[in-house]
Amino acid sequence: MINPFENALRQLWGAAKVGEFPSDLIEKLSRSEKEITVTIPVRMDDGTLRFFEGYRVQHCNWRGPYKGGIRFHQNADIDEVRALALWMTMKTAVAGIAMGGGKGGVVVDPKELSVSELERLSRGFVRALWRDIGPRVDVPAPDVNTTPEIMAWMVDEYAKLSGDQTDATFTGKPIGGTRPQNRQGSEGRGAATGLGGFYVFDAVRARAGVAEGASVAIQGMGNVGGHAAKIFASHGYKVVAMSDSKGGIYNENGLDPEEVEKYKEEHHTLTGFSDAKEISNAELLELPVDVLVPAALENQITDQNVSRVSAKLILELANGPTTPEADEILHQRGAVVVPDILANAGGVIVSTFEWEQNLAGEHWEEEKVLTKLKETLVPQADLIWQRAEEKKVPLRVAAFIVALERLASVQGQAV
Numbered sequence: 001m002i003n004p005f006e007n008a009l010r011q012l013w014g015a016a017k018v019g020e021f022p023s024d025l026i027e028k029l030s031r032s033e034k035e036i037t038v039t040i041p042v043r044m045d046d047g048t049l050r051f052f053e054g055y056r057v058q059h060c061n062w063r064g065p066y067k068g069g070i071r072f073h074q075n076a077d078i079d080e081v082r083a084l085a086l087w088m089t090m091k092t093a094v095a096g097i098a099m100g101g102g103k104g105g106v107v108v109d110p111k112e113l114s115v116s117e118l119e120r121l122s123r124g125f126v127r128a129l130w131r132d133i134g135p136r137v138d139v140p141a142p143d144v145n146t147t148p149e150i151m152a153w154m155v156d157e158y159a160k161l162s163g164d165q166t167d168a169t170f171t172g173k174p175i176g177g178t179r180p181q182n183r184q185g186s187e188g189r190g191a192a193t194g195l196g197g198f199y200v201f202d203a204v205r206a207r208a209g210v211a212e213g214a215s216v217a218i219q220g221m222g223n224v225g226g227h228a229a230k231i232f233a234s235h236g237y238k239v240v241a242m243s244d245s246k247g248g249i250y251n252e253n254g255l256d257p258e259e260v261e262k263y264k265e266e267h268h269t270l271t272g273f274s275d276a277k278e279i280s281n282a283e284l285l286e287l288p289v290d291v292l293v294p295a296a297l298e299n300q301i302t303d304q305n306v307s308r309v310s311a312k313l314i315l316e317l318a319n320g321p322t323t324p325e326a327d328e329i330l331h332q333r334g335a336v337v338v339p340d341i342l343a344n345a346g347g348v349i350v351s352t353f354e355w356e357q358n359l360a361g362e363h364w365e366e367e368k369v370l371t372k373l374k375e376t377l378v379p380q381a382d383l384i385w386q387r388a389e390e391k392k393v394p395l396r397v398a399a400f401i402v403a404l405e406r407l408a409s410v411q412g413q414a415v
């Protein structure tokens, strides 16, 4: 098993060395400020009681409240959540938003639960955690397998327990329904991670030697991969492969992501999709494409398969999809890896806009949200590209250096 937290620490220390940051700063950032493990009792539909383990890791709040999603996954564990929390600290710093880094996880395969069991689990997690979160303290959001509906249950449970009326403790909430408009989710949040990824891609594309209309393979069809596929296709890119957690499909002439999504909604699988070859998730990574977009889980591109990964540009919409060993090999062969802490920052940026709207009692038009997203993200992509060139380092190292400079200027003082 590859430990994502060890990988995150290697990235952190590697960049610190290049940037010559003081070891005190890096020692602090190598630890979580607070780690909470909870037990969530859930009454199942058949009357039995089951216990689920959940985590919230609060990594660093020097730049603002802890911020980051909650994932529901059978393989979630504390080291994974620690890594994801550390990456959130770097991501919010790269984005230049006034937030810190945190992450949550519950060990569960949500596909095995009924909707009401899922609701009780979501509310139970908040009951176990509510004293440790809040609009100025820690602001969770969706991540793998968690949805706007789950955020609605969570924010409702939080309001009941705490009396807070702002709805600003959770982001990624639904739009519509009966809640007052100014306490809902933000326009644009659903597509934000995929769209932000496309803005970053577009900013670096030509410099990375990738042609407009290039071929793209996308691993993952959750909120991130699904939107990314549609956005790439609508900008004239040839999306040749898509996949879900069970496997994928490939057509070298291009797929229509809308059709693929419709098929998946109806059949709950990609198997049987006409006019495409069935492939595994491992095969998807090795396709002869210009652009590879991992948008699922960590540790997909490793020393085991990197020699067969041929894409020129890898846009990390997942968190931690490339191991440090694979990163090094990709860099040596001249591939451009656009790192997660830049490529997928669109989600947390629009989450922060949602939080601002909730606190101010406002609801912004979609156009305003997307314009602000682009204005926030593209200058950071340009800056990180420049830094990478100046220092002759990969984009990930440059992104960590930019984040560390911002963290160093506000670092919590030792007593």
Ligand code: GLU
Pocket (backbone or CB within 6 Å): 067, 068, 069, 070, 091, 139, 140, 141, 142, 143, 144, 171, 172, 319, 344, 345, 347, 348, 349, 351
């Ligand atoms: N889970 C997303 C991420 O990994 C979004 C976090 C947020 O919106 O706070 O960046």
